[in-house]
Amino acid sequence: MDFFTAQDNARRKTGRLVILMVLAVLALITVTTLAIAIALHLMENQSATQTNLSAQGMWSALSIELVIGVAIAVLAVVVLGGLFKRSQLKRGGRVVAEALGGREINLNTRDANERRILNVVEEMAIASGTPVPSVYVLEEESINAFAAGYQTNDAVIGITRGTIRHLTRDELQGVVAHEFSHILHGDMRLNMRLISILHGILIIGLLGGTVLRSMRFRRVGGGKRDNSGAVVLALGAVLMLIGYAGTFLAI
Known part of the structure; x- marks a missing residue:
């Protein structure tokens, strides 16, 4: 294989990496939407005897407004986090x-x-x-x-x-x-730009960690009909896992 063939192969691999990065952001939006839908569904059914995690129950918690809202929120976090990181990297x-x-x-x-x-x-x-x-x-x-x-x-x-x-x-x-x-x-x-995007994805995990820390001194599960604290705690853990896992896989 000569130099120019190797160079063409490298360009194709770079294109695939960009596509995979886009797919990673879409997967992040999908998983975050499902996590928030489950959290909202559980908070609407405060009693443990009423909690229903069936597919029908989860589907009823989903809505176009929720999907659009989460997509906008995730993209905003990734973009703003990326812009912040890019400003830090402006020195080259x-x-x-x-x-x-x-x-x-x-x-x-x-x-x-x-x-x-x-x-x-x-x-x-x-x-x-x-x-x-x-x-x-x-x-x-x-x-x-x-x-x-x-x-x-x-x-x-x-x-x-x-x-x-x-x-x-x-x-x-x-x-x-x-x-x-x-x-x-x-x-x-391109690598510098990808670093910025990765930082934006990492922000999701940092937000999840912030939620977990905010619940540190709050008593979880105030009664049989109040599991909102546990739900928020679980949501924070999921967001933290999503953000750090997304960053790890992207690397």
Whole structure:
């Protein structure tokens, strides 16, 4: 398989990932709608002897207004959470690198390995006709690297200590060239946007956690005919599970 065939395959895989992300949001809306419908149904039937979890009972709790309302609410949370995260990432790739514990390599470093990776990155930048990105080193012995940023002028290259310590110069050129391909073909920009969407999905889980914490000091189940506290507690747990599970699966 040549380079261009591999590149076409990578583009197709990226397209599939975007589709799966959209499907994940739709699944999030569906599950959240069902969870809220069940909660509303249980709260309408406060007595334990009256609680009916049959399919007919659940269907009666669903309505077009509920589905539309939940869809709008979930999308609003995801979009607003994503916009908030995007505002945090507006500084570009350095935000991601620093969040991962990376340290920017000083251009005047005297470390031979760091000096070598800086030279390789500069060579690749000249060869590709792009600005020289900042290089961040992560103090890990694993062999890994990444590119992050929105545009070529705010892109950074992140690389682990193990990579610059154990790979030869030719191998480093291959690794860095691969990361430059992500910069040039917009993969890193797409990844930055997906990070924002993932944060929006995570907000659902954080809201569920907030509901659980708010019920910490409230007595659950005040009587046989009052199980609203337990229902709200269960709803918070479900929302928390949905948000964190959605984020985990999306990753």
